[in-house]
Amino acid sequence: MSNKELHALLKLIDSLELSEFKMKEGEFSLSVRTKHYVSTSSAHHAPIAAPMSAPAPIAAAVSAPSVTAESSTTESTEDESKYLAVKSPMVGTFYRSPSPDKPVYIKIGDNISSGDTVCIIEAMKLFNEVESEVTGKIVKVLVEDAQPVEYDQVLFLVDPNA
């Protein structure tokens, strides 16, 4: 499968709002989970088996988020260089709201200032509020609620010029 075909396939999966998609063709296999997928355990992600023709990712970190249609690395990489990243300062589990019954701290389109709490990262039963070091508008949320994150992992993209 060529990169173009893969790109088209991912777009199709997104437009159909599938939660999970798997395929195998000869030696090529692909497994995709989208934002509609409800994970039962936080640590077990099916790693994306990259096709032989595309560059293989180094050490697919299981703690990396599942591919969602928005965060696919094959699209919109040209735009992202002008955005600022809010990165995880620690290892743990990412939560978008202070508690399950409360609303999320931030969503796409919100304006944030440096110092605003953007999420919680929990490790060993300790809940840490993560503050943004940048000001601007949230254009992308790269991690799903209750997913594990590692140090320096990009959580949000912020447009400072918005």
Added chain:
Amino acid sequence: MFKKILIANRGEIALRIIRTCKEMNIKTVAVYSTADKESLHVRFADEAVCIGPPASAESYLSIPKIMAAVEITNADAIHPGYGFLSENADFAEVCNEYGIKFIGPQASHMRKMGDKVTAKATMIKAGVPVVPGSEGLIKNLEEGEKIATKIGFPVMIKATAGGGGKGMRLVWSVDEFEKGWNEARQEAMACFGNDGIYIEKFVEEPRHIEFQIVGDQFGKVVHLSERDCSIQRRHQKLIEECPSPFMTDDLRERMGAAAVKAGEWIKYEGVGTVEFLVDKHRNFYFMEMNTRIQVEHPVTEEVIDHDLIKEQIKIAAGEPIVGGNYLPVGHAIECRINAEDPFNGFRPSPGKITSFHSSKGHGVRVDTAVYTSYTIPPYYDSMIAKIICRARTREECITKMSRALDEFIIEGIKTTVPFHQKLMKNEKFRSGNFDTSFMNDFDMEE
């Protein structure tokens, strides 16, 4: 048996552990700092978690970050490797609290043997010979002479506040004692403002010979023979070998028994190393104990034909030791290759490896985590590879190591390969008649 092991380390030992886990069908998790993103241990592990910035204190030494990585990957055991947190009793305890098996000894073992003074006291209780010495400071000349005579000459008169060789006097007989006593005290007072003195037996022409021991969770301890590590520079080992060229069957039996006794006394669990000083008369004295797997473990592996990392994991999983002590078959030598310039005081030489060809062939093993185009980060230690050769005799082993060193090519950085090449040709080294003073007389330029 464990399902998933997190390796709380980096470099060649992390890779070493991952390889054995793979053979045992155990999943592996690598942790890494941002400086180690391109490391082999990250690539070889089943999962990898970035835990912090380059500084060790904020990554490999950070207990909370490592435990967080354990949490999100559901690892059920941690292998600490060597260095870093491998002998940190607090870390071992934290693992216990979280129900994660720490692959190594108990925190209590580390505390008993980690501090030299406590370790020595423990060994005395166990009946293991230690360097004889005064129990505290010497009150006056008379007491000094009495104790020195009891210990047996030659003795070292040492300043308790001393360092760098200051405040020390070597005394060969009781007639010389008073002179040494006065001089040592004067020097100590002048240099450190403290003329407190203690006495230790002087170990003549000391050799550093350590014994590998293994203890299971049921109290059984065996030894896997010795490693001679006498060739050191500033207390850093450069080369290790088994058997020791100074060893005899009788000495191995006596030292082995003492090492096992030490392990049994503290009910040691896991692999450990009991270090001894051996004098020219083949008297041996306990020096210290390392409660972890050691850098030079491959030397033992090559002569007793067992995977020590595998044994560690099996013991941690509760398997009992089967069999007895192991005696070496053949001869093995390990050369530690560091990213240092031996022609310029061994100063560190980090940087990018532009070309790398590793030694291979019959009887040659290379444990390394570097590769062509790898950049050695400046944040961690300078060891980049271990070349281990195994042959039937010591002479063949030295010849093989020479050959292996000649084909070990690294470009882009300086390494200590030239030092080892010179060492293999050195008469004193080849004769096997050397002690810990060897490096004092070794000159790279000659």
